Amino acid sequence: MPPRTGPLLLAGGGHAHLAVLAALARGERPRAEVSLVVPDPLQIYSGMVPGWMTGHYTLDECTIDLRELARRAGVRLMLDAVTGIDANRRRIELAGGDALDYALLSLDLGSQTAGLGALGSSDRPLLPIRPLREFVVHWRQLLARAVATPRFHLVVVGAGAAGVEVAFAAHHAFAARAHGASVTLVGSAAGLLPGHAPAVARRVETLLGEHRIRCVRAAATGASGGLLLETGERLAADAIVATTGAAPPAWLRGSGLALGAAGFVAVGADHASVSHPEVFAAGDVCERDDVLLPRAGVHAVRAGPVLAHNLLARLAGKPTLRYTPRARSLYLLATGPRHAVLSWGSLCVAGRAPWYWKDRIDRRYVRRHGSRAPGTLERTP
Ligand SMILES: Cc1cc2nc3c(=O)[nH]c(=O)nc-3n(C[C@H](O)[C@H](O)[C@H](O)COP(=O)(O)OP(=O)(O)OC[C@H]3O[C@@H](n4cnc5c(N)ncnc54)[C@H](O)[C@@H]3O)c2cc1C
Known part of the structure; x- marks a missing residue:
């Protein structure tokens, strides 16, 4: 059994962190207290927002309840927003005025x-x-x-x-x-x-x-x-x-973390910061130093299981894995009522079939992470 370490802090409830929470819920437990900091417990799935605007989905159908995921994963949920990082002191600052120290930090807080x-x-x-x-x-x-x-x-x-x-x-x-x-x-x-x-x-x-x-x-x-x-x-x-x-959060500039050319957290193939190995980042907030990745949910999703493995490996002193993006990514672009365009490399297919495929993938993704109890978000202003 590895020795108990200082806290693991997950900042943001983006796609990659959903995979981390899922891994923890499956019982892959670190010997460390794990906390998740998010400003909002309800994570709206971006891929379904155009479908919501078109009228295909209710907002509840596009929303993942992080409270339930965190509960199942045994993770402490803190409703607050990160407003700064002092990477040299291993500390994050929160909008509510608190500061939290970490042994290991993982950032998946999207972009602006x-x-x-x-x-x-x-x-x-x-x-x-x-x-x-x-x-x-x-x-x-x-x-x-x-x-x-x-x-x-x-x-x-x-x-x-x-x-x-x-x-x-x-x-x-x-x-x-x-x-x-x-x-x-x-x-x-x-x-x-x-x-x-x-x-x-x-x-x-x-x-x-x-x-x-x-x-x-x-x-x-x-x-x-x-x-x-x-x-x-x-x-x-x-x-x-x-x-x-996508733009990076402005406060990253004063964090002490090495940043890439576009101002996002510079990470290697294992998604650890190139300057601070106890900081990991995935999704829109990071920039790989070895490959140019578009800021797309597909990479945040696919990097998730690798990130989950690597956080636990780093806590246990074990080797980390690389996230190797596929040469081509599949995009299904919603272009109207039950109509979509499939884009995969040079392949383009437009019609109803790509829409039904996208609908199935998106609904399954939200369901897999436990869509929230219906009704509440619909009533919020
Ligand atoms: C309308 C629309 C449609 C899209 N469709 C597609 C698509 O079909 N396919 C595709 O590949 N990509 C798509 N994208 C791009 C995709 O949404 C992003 O690349 C993806 O969401 C990035 O995921 P992420 O994990 O980085 O963060 P996000 O999914 O953006 O999640 C960020 C998380 O961090 C939290 N957070 C934010 N700020 C803070 C803070 N200061 N402190 C703590 N927590 C914070 C948020 O509450 C949230 O939980 C679409 C984008 C949009 C806007």
Whole structure:
């Protein structure tokens, strides 16, 4: 039996930490007290949010209850947000004013919406996609405004996978409830769906056209009445949704941890910090030093079991494992009511079958982690 160590602290309830909690619940127990720090016990699963906007799911069906997972895993749950790390003193600071010391720290606390500074100068309501809990509240208010405002115009800025899905979901939500409302999707010069095959981008562009969702390829900044495009065009908007990519939490800069080029925690193949081996990070918050990984849930999910193994191995003084990403990742992009586009390398398949596949995968993922008791989140404002 390994000696009892100081506390293991899990910060954030992201996809990789769900795998850690699942491993602990299965009985893979460390000889250490384990705590989980999250600001919100209800984890909304991002992959199902566009389906919720379209009307396929209730919010409860897209939500994982971390309280129940933590209970099953024998983990102490602390409802608070990390606001700083002093990696040299092995200490985290919390929004509530407390500080916690750790022997081993694991970070899976996601990312923030990038590029809000440039859009913030607009006088129109701006909804960042993250945090998701705030987005879902503001989306409901936006939808009510769209219903009440003739010819309401929403601009979605950011044409990666999340922006595409949100633009289609908004269009279909408007079609059902806010007749006359329209959606424009704005991507930078990098174009539609950077990182996906040209055939996927072309298929999605055709679908956008078929649904009369205008797609603009130009960088946008906030302006009076909406946005100013780099082409000089002024784009009027009643509201703007920012799906402009991922930014690291600002407080990482003062943490003492080595950071990668994009400002996220620099980790090796075993997801340990390259500067502080007692700190691990997975999901959006980390940046591998050996391979460029897109900030996608699929990597947070797949790195999870490796992270779980490595945390227990580090506590027991055993060797860690590498997370080796597959050469190609499968993406299923929701593009409307029971319609999706499958993107896998150069393969592109659009239709109902990819949607039913995505629906099955997503529902199974949430169910596996114990979807929450129905009703409560639906009633929250
Ligand atoms: C609309 C949308 C659709 C998407 N669809 C897909 C998809 O289909 N496929 C795909 O691969 N990717 C998709 N993504 C990207 C995917 O959501 C992210 O890459 C993924 O969620 C990252 O997971 P994570 O584990 O890093 O953190 P997250 O899932 O973002 O979880 C972060 C956790 O940390 C907590 N937290 C946040 N701040 C703090 C703090 N200060 N202190 C403590 N805890 C904190 C949060 O409460 C949460 O529990 C989508 C993103 C969006 C926005």
